[in-house]
Amino acid sequence: MPKLITTRTRIADLGKPRVIVIGGGFGGLEVVKHLKGASVQTVLFDKYNHHTFQPLLYQVATSGLETSAIVAPFRKLFAKRNDFYFRLGEVTKIRPEENFIETSIGEVKYDYLVIASGAVTNYYNMDEVEKNSSCMKTIVDATKIRNKIIRQLEYALLTDDTETMNSLMDFVVVGGGPTGVELCGALSELKRNVFPKDYKELDMREMDIHLVEASPRLLNGMSEQASKKAFEFLTEMGVKVHVNTAVKSYDGNEANLSTGEKLFSRTLIWAAGVKGNPINGVNPESISPKGNRVMVNEFNQVKGHQNIFAIGDVAVMEGDEKFPKGHPMMAPPAQQQGSLVAKNIKQLIAKKSIKPFRYFDKGSMATIGRNKAVVDMKGGIRFQGAFAWYVWMFVHLMSLVGFRNKVFTFLSWMWNYFSYDRSNRLIIGRNEDVSTLVEEYKSKENPL
Amino acid sequence: MPKLITTRTRIADLGKPRVIVIGGGFGGLEVVKHLKGASVQTVLFDKYNHHTFQPLLYQVATSGLETSAIVAPFRKLFAKRNDFYFRLGEVTKIRPEENFIETSIGEVKYDYLVIASGAVTNYYNMDEVEKNSSCMKTIVDATKIRNKIIRQLEYALLTDDTETMNSLMDFVVVGGGPTGVELCGALSELKRNVFPKDYKELDMREMDIHLVEASPRLLNGMSEQASKKAFEFLTEMGVKVHVNTAVKSYDGNEANLSTGEKLFSRTLIWAAGVKGNPINGVNPESISPKGNRVMVNEFNQVKGHQNIFAIGDVAVMEGDEKFPKGHPMMAPPAQQQGSLVAKNIKQLIAKKSIKPFRYFDKGSMATIGRNKAVVDMKGGIRFQGAFAWYVWMFVHLMSLVGFRNKVFTFLSWMWNYFSYDRSNRLIIGRNEDVSTLVEEYKSKENPL
Numbered sequence: 009m010p011k012l013i014t015t016r017t018r019i020a021d022l023g024k025p026r027v028i029v030i031g032g033g034f035g036g037l038e039v040v041k042h043l044k045g046a047s048v049q050t051v052l053f054d055k056y057n058h059h060t061f062q063p064l065l066y067q068v069a070t071s072g073l074e075t076s077a078i079v080a081p082f083r084k085l086f087a088k089r090n091d092f093y094f095r096l097g098e099v100t101k102i103r104p105e106e107n108f109i110e111t112s113i114g115e116v117k118y119d120y121l122v123i124a125s126g127a128v129t130n131y132y133n134m135d136e137v138e139k140n141s142s143c144m145k146t147i148v149d150a151t152k153i154r155n156k157i158i159r160q161l162e163y164a165l166l167t168d169d170t171e172t173m174n175s176l177m178d179f180v181v182v183g184g185g186p187t188g189v190e191l192c193g194a195l196s197e198l199k200r201n202v203f204p205k206d207y208k209e210l211d212m213r214e215m216d217i218h219l220v221e222a223s224p225r226l227l228n229g230m231s232e233q234a235s236k237k238a239f240e241f242l243t244e245m246g247v248k249v250h251v252n253t254a255v256k257s258y259d260g261n262e263a264n265l266s267t268g269e270k271l272f273s274r275t276l277i278w279a280a281g282v283k284g285n286p287i288n289g290v291n292p293e294s295i296s297p298k299g300n301r302v303m304v305n306e307f308n309q310v311k312g313h314q315n316i317f318a319i320g321d322v323a324v325m326e327g328d329e330k331f332p333k334g335h336p337m338m339a340p341p342a343q344q345q346g347s348l349v350a351k352n353i354k355q356l357i358a359k360k361s362i363k364p365f366r367y368f369d370k371g372s373m374a375t376i377g378r379n380k381a382v383v384d385m386k387g388g389i390r391f392q393g394a395f396a397w398y399v400w401m402f403v404h405l406m407s408l409v410g411f412r413n414k415v416f417t418f419l420s421w422m423w424n425y426f427s428y429d430r431s432n433r434l435i436i437g438r439n440e441d442v443s444t445l446v447e448e449y450k451s452k453e454n455p456l
Numbered sequence: 457m458p459k460l461i462t463t464r465t466r467i468a469d470l471g472k473p474r475v476i477v478i479g480g481g482f483g484g485l486e487v488v489k490h491l492k493g494a495s496v497q498t499v500l501f502d503k504y505n506h507h508t509f510q511p512l513l514y515q516v517a518t519s520g521l522e523t524s525a526i527v528a529p530f531r532k533l534f535a536k537r538n539d540f541y542f543r544l545g546e547v548t549k550i551r552p553e554e555n556f557i558e559t560s561i562g563e564v565k566y567d568y569l570v571i572a573s574g575a576v577t578n579y580y581n582m583d584e585v586e587k588n589s590s591c592m593k594t595i596v597d598a599t600k601i602r603n604k605i606i607r608q609l610e611y612a613l614l615t616d617d618t619e620t621m622n623s624l625m626d627f628v629v630v631g632g633g634p635t636g637v638e639l640c641g642a643l644s645e646l647k648r649n650v651f652p653k654d655y656k657e658l659d660m661r662e663m664d665i666h667l668v669e670a671s672p673r674l675l676n677g678m679s680e681q682a683s684k685k686a687f688e689f690l691t692e693m694g695v696k697v698h699v700n701t702a703v704k705s706y707d708g709n710e711a712n713l714s715t716g717e718k719l720f721s722r723t724l725i726w727a728a729g730v731k732g733n734p735i736n737g738v739n740p741e742s743i744s745p746k747g748n749r750v751m752v753n754e755f756n757q758v759k760g761h762q763n764i765f766a767i768g769d770v771a772v773m774e775g776d777e778k779f780p781k782g783h784p785m786m787a788p789p790a791q792q793q794g795s796l797v798a799k800n801i802k803q804l805i806a807k808k809s810i811k812p813f814r815y816f817d818k819g820s821m822a823t824i825g826r827n828k829a830v831v832d833m834k835g836g837i838r839f840q841g842a843f844a845w846y847v848w849m850f851v852h853l854m855s856l857v858g859f860r861n862k863v864f865t866f867l868s869w870m871w872n873y874f875s876y877d878r879s880n881r882l883i884i885g886r887n888e889d890v891s892t893l894v895e896e897y898k899s900k901e902n903p904l
Contacts, residue, residue, distance in 0.1 A: 075882075087653040209541070427860075433505075435506075
């Protein structure tokens with residue numbers, strides 16, 4: 009006979025203010041962490057049951073790391089907290105006037121709401137590109153790219169047609185930010201160290217890697233010196249870098265560039281931009297048309313709502329003179345905002361004054377390959393090469409969420425370093441789409 | 457302008473006998489290994505680009521190991537071999553009269569063919585069970601089970617109905633062989649060590665684990681002593697073992713047992729049997745109606761074909777008095793047959809005499825949990841408990857394919873041992889099926 013479960017009632021009736029955090033990315037995690045010990049009920053909603061360390065997705069996509077090394081289950085991260093609740097579900101709408109959110113698993117009331125729903129890939133309304141290209145925002149995306157890269161080489165073995173073979177063996181990456189640069193570097197190491205052993209039947213010199221960047225230089229957010237060096241490194245490694253060049257269209261095979269050039273490739277990875285991923289119900293006037301980010305004041309409060317905050321990629325703060333277009337869509341601003349918002353919520357509950365956000369820019373870095381990275385530190389300290397690469401690895405290891413992930417990623421990197429190998433070159437997942445594609449490529453007579 | 461790629465022609469025209477191996481499981485791998493240095497062209501066809509170490513799939517399904525630890529890409533395994541070719545594709549038919557196989561990527565001629573296509577789950581024509589239950593033969597299956605187990609607990613938090621909650625928290629495993637026993641042991645360790653920390657809101661005492669076995673005892677292929685001890689271990693660990701009990705039907709929620717009892721669970725894992733997975737085109741008279749395995753002579757040759765061999769799970773050898781029903785569907789017979797078949801093919805090419813197969817039974821083992829395993833060795837040596845567990849781990853580590861997999865699995869096991877944790881409790885994959893299910897479970901008012 010059905011009866012009410014007492015535990016559920018107990019949780020809903022904590023008698024403390026409820027802080028709901030939407031999204032467990034870098035920002036959301038910091039909010040949860042810094043609400044530890046506060047007299048609140050902290051509830052995290054996320055579509056996934058795990059945090060994803062997005063800066064290393066490119067290593068999953070290029071077989072360097074296994075998926076489990078860069079994700080951490082939320083429940084594990086906060087297992088020791090008695091004031092923390094996780095719910096697997098998508099927040100579909102906010103009703104600010106009633107302090108309610110609507111989610112795929114029901115409606116919930118909040119006292120304080122933190123929107124940390126991050127960013128999604130920005131295709132700038134190019135539907136054809138969106139349909140035919142790959143993006144890299146989630147573990148599933150990265151795994152799909154890994155599957156696709158390897159599958160293309162398997163297909164390249166099957167065709168009798170040189171053009172088809174080349175379009176299968178060539179890769180186009182759009183966007184010369186850290187993601188695009190790191191992806192191209194990793195692809196070039198696969199081409200140099202791994203694929204020639206795996207695909208002796210293919211002439212790997214035929215594998216072209218193109219990096220297409222619309223602005224005049226790579227790593228736009230970094231110093232000229234870093235840009236120049238990244239360009240040099242990539243060129244040395246055989247990557248064809250096209251700056252001042254935009255992709256106009258892509259039908260799954262032919263990419264038309266703004267220069268009039270055409271690139272033929274069955275694989276185009278779109279890393280050319282992101283935009284905010286705000287939740288329905290936020291006043292449309294509070295969403296910046298450029299970047300689709302929620303406009304917030306210096307306390308990360310959404311206009312007109314003292315109890316609704318937006319942080320990280322989804323938020324754009326007005327009034328920081330150094331960052332008139334908002335803070336960079338990277339982990340550090342999200343983390344710093346997250347920890348401050350948690351503290352400010354505690355202040356608000358205690359009816360004390362809250363502090364405005366000041367971004368502390370520690371600098372930025374990108375890796376291109378083995379012994380090749382570029383680092384811009386605060387105060388104009390810049391260096392490139394092997395030492396920069398060690399710094400990059402150290403910082404990323406330390407930032408990885410979870411001690412086990414740090415250890416296993418470190419071991420994987422050591423392994424990759426000494427073996428020159430990438431062990432995760434696996435096609436895992438449903439194969440349903442193979443048969444139709446193969447009809448095009450296969451040599452009916454003899455696929456050997 | 458399209459032109460023929462010279463590399464492809466070169467490969468197809470090696471001028472050496474071509475040995476095609478269908479399937480890179482334990483048997484197929486041994487064939488490839490032992491053809492090293494032979495004057496043949498070895499071609500492996502597989503649906504996946506990697507070998508799967510099936511004995512540890514249950515650890516992937518229960519969050520103990522990451523997928524990459526138990527798989528190894530074929531091209532990596534044989535990267536140093538110049539006489540080895542891999543093709544990603546499914547073999548759909550054999551035309552023995554012409555020495556051709558038909559595959560999803562085209563037709564190929566063989567001189568020698570080794571069918572090592574393994575086994576598939578046997579539902580004994582119970583379509584309803586097949587439709588509603590989970591099986592565990594591939595990495596994708598194991599990942600789906602992992603996703604499902606964790607998702608069920610997330611759903612259990614949402615319902616107001618005790619019956620629904622219980623059916624989400626309870627798990628039924630059908631089949632008391634090594635897979636079923638090991639799965640139940642691992643589930644019970646999750647229930648004891650991991651889930652109480654993750655799901656403080658659920659009363660984990662409500663999580664029931666049922667193991668249903670049709671025969672009078674568990675681990676039917678092992679000694680009475682091992683069966684008894686496995687039963688004791690599982691019972692101590694809280695698993696409800698039902699022997700002499702068959703599942704008659706399962707509609708996704710209600711399992712009807714042959715004893716008249718009903719078990720209510722949304723998760724039923726079917727590990728009750730496997731059957732051969734022969735390839736179309738083998739003479740139907742050569743396929744045993746019981747077990748669907750290809751009947752072979754003492755040289756693993758398929759009746760009527762000197763150049764077609766079948767090995768491992770897909771083959772049943774007639775004439776071995778000790779194994780009138782065929783050799784056990786486990787790794788050792790497959791591996792031993794694989795290495796012998798490779799040697800015999802070399803003999804046939806050299807026009808020398810070939811040797812018949814003699815199975816060398818080293819014994820068998822199963823693990824139930826931490827410090828709990830059962831081992832039957834050749835010569836009647838039997839032991840159970842902690843030492844058996846160390847032996848089990850050592851043997852499995854040594855059998856894992858690839859040195860990196862051995863190292864990383866060892867480290868994961870050490871980690872799990874000392875932390876009592878299982879870090880891979882991840883839901884990874886498409887979420888499309890969530891929304892409809894949630895409609896049933898969700899509490900519209902407040903999912904907290």
